[in-house]
Amino acid sequence: MAIDLTQIIKAYDVRGTVPDQFSPEVARAIGAAFARVVVLRAAGGGAADAATRPGVVVGHDMRESGPELVAAFAQGLTDAGADVTNIGLCSTDGLYHASGVLNLPGAMFTASHNPAEYNGIKLCRAGAAPVGQETGLAEVRELAQGYLDGELPEPAAEAGTVTERDMLADYAAFLRGLVDLSGIRPLKVVVDAGNGMGGYTVPAVLGTGAGLPELPLEIVPLYFELDGSFPNHEANPLEPKNLLDLQAAVVEHGADIGLAFDGDADRCFVIDERGAAVSPSAVTALVGLREVEKETAEGRESTVIHNLITSRAVPDFLTAAGATTVRTRVGHSFIKAQMAEHKAVFGGEHSAHYYFRDFFFADTGMLAAMHVLAALGGQDNPLSALGEMYEPYVSSGEINSRVSDVPAARARVHEAYVTQEGAGKVEVDELDGLTVSHWNDTPQWWFNLRASNTEPLLRLNVEAADQDMLDKVRDDVLALVRAQDPEQA
Structure with missing residues (x-):
């Protein structure tokens, strides 16, 4: 049966069921196409020798199909003459960090919050710049479809190599350098990782798993075991039913705050001490103000991006603080484009995606969570009172x-x-x-x-x-x- 890539390569990413829609054969074809459309083209068509070969950084989440698909994708890249840095298990923002600091195009194998039978790829250019339908993904799809319908192209005269590299400690240290949590009051924090990548990144960033100094945080873990079958609940905190366990645990443990990450840990939802959800709009206003105040203190003007269905409180608070706000369509590709165009310091969406200039204009749930912890721990009021300040409307x-x-x-x-x-x-x-x-x-x-x-x-x-x-x-x-x-x- 012929494979139709229009069914799995959409406007912003690749996503399909394994192996009927998304197989190693498909991953290899996409890797070969990505090499030619993005990697080799950015390098001027290739390299004269191994020292100047273009590279790609690749990672995957906890889904069982990830390593095999990564290996096939890497084969397509190396056959085309590109080197691959495989960072293995990582969150999506961990991949963006690697793409940013290594200045390499990247590929994150994840299906985010989709059920266990799915997998996919989020692609980016060097510096974590997004690849979408209008910026190369349509061309990747067309070329990969041709490879699947006929034959893969002739390999390069000299194949690329695959190198493994652990970037978790570097990722954790990078985030710790952006938000100082060392001086906050002690907080008890319940974290629901949903058996996703938050179970891998939270101990490194908020604990001492990456060899970093201990923070005044008591972490109560829920579902930290990496399991792509999602045995406890879907790793999609946007659905209220998937927050019930976290809400109950926050109350049971007398915690100050609860954090819920989705499967690839690029989104973060916040629960207050009563077990009530803090809206992503309130988080956008809170974090946006922190970033604006930092810019103002250093004598710089600032711009913040928000999509059109975030609360009117967001532009209200931010413009009152002296920021310029830019309203965009719904969707991360639009937010990222506006972030880059306006050199915006921060951007937020109702879906709990948060974007930071200091994180390569990309989205990271972990950095947003750290800002909320800093704001909560830097004063004495409970999170419910803090959240209500930024939710004046219904x-x-x-x-x-x-x-x-x-x-x-x-x-x-x-x-x-x-x-x-x-x-x-x-x-x-x-x-x-x-x-x-x-x-x-x-x-x-x-x-x-x-x-x-x-x-x-x-x-x-x-x-x-x-x-x-x-x-x-x-x-x-x-x-x-x-x-x-x-x-x-």
């Missing part, structure tokens, strides 16, 4: 509606809120879906309605100054979206 979270006719449902909402409301009563933009705002008048509310790229879904996010207005706007919009639709019957 929000619905993302509500999905499966509809049979997405354009028609969206048109009903546009008619009701834009056409009938009349010019001047609301502000409207279509940066990403339909955003309707009544924020500059009372009562304050806004909503965004976005279509899924892969399913017949409309995603609704609502924010308001009070719960009654939130309930009204949410219910009114959902009634329009779901009106007379057989999918809602």
Whole structure:
């Protein structure tokens, strides 16, 4: 059966089921294509000798299929004349760190929070710069498809080599150098790694596993055993059910804070001492202010990026602190592009991806967690009080509606809120879906309605100054979206 790479190579990464969609044969073809589209091209087409051969850094998460797929990918690279530095087990931000400090293109083998039967690749250029559909991934897919449909290209006159290198201690020391936790008050921290890579990185960064000085942190581990079958719960903290064990453990242990990482540990969710979730928008505001204040103290202006469905509190707090804020579409490729373009000091998303200029403009859940620990431990109030400072409004979270006719449902909402409301009563933009705002008048509310790229879904996010207005706007919009639709019957 022919393999169709359009099924697994999407806008930002590679992801599919192993081995039917994503096999060693596919990994080798993608490696060969990545070598030619990104690695060799950046090096001017190749190297005259071993001393100047271009290189790639490669790592993988705890999924059982990772080592075999990495070996096949590396074969495609070395056959093309590229050297490979294999750093083995790592988090996605660990791979970004290696790409940044080694100044090499990179490939992280992970399927993030997807179930055990999946694996994938996140690709980047040297310095952790993203590779997406518009920046080479479409060309990689086309070339790799040709290799699978015919024959792999002739190998280079001199094959590259594979070298193994452990970067965990370097990664931990790099992060410790960005946030000083040595002087904070003692904190009890429950960490749910979800059997993912947080179980590997947390002891190194927050403990003494990498030979670093001890911090005033008591870590209570949950599911630190690396197990790509995810025996306890999915490694996806965006789903509330996957936070239940952590929330219960925080209360049971009388902890100050809980941290939940996803499978590849590039996202981090925060739980307060009562067991309540702290919204990623509040974390974005808190961490953003810390980064802005640092820039201000050193006499520099700062820019912070946020996507359009983060809370209005984010630009409120940051502009009041003197920062420039830039609003983007949803999606890490858009955030990263804006981070680089504006040389932004920080960026945050509602999905708990946090991006740092000092971390190669890439996302790292661990560094965000360290900032929250520093903020909490640098004062005496509990996390619930700290979090409430940055959550002055109420929000619905993302509500999905499966509809049979997405354009028609969206048109009903546009008619009701834009056409009938009349010019001047609301502000409207279509940066990403339909955003309707009544924020500059009372009562304050806004909503965004976005279509899924892969399913017949409309995603609704609502924010308001009070719960009654939130309930009204949410219910009114959902009634329009779901009106007379057989999918809602």
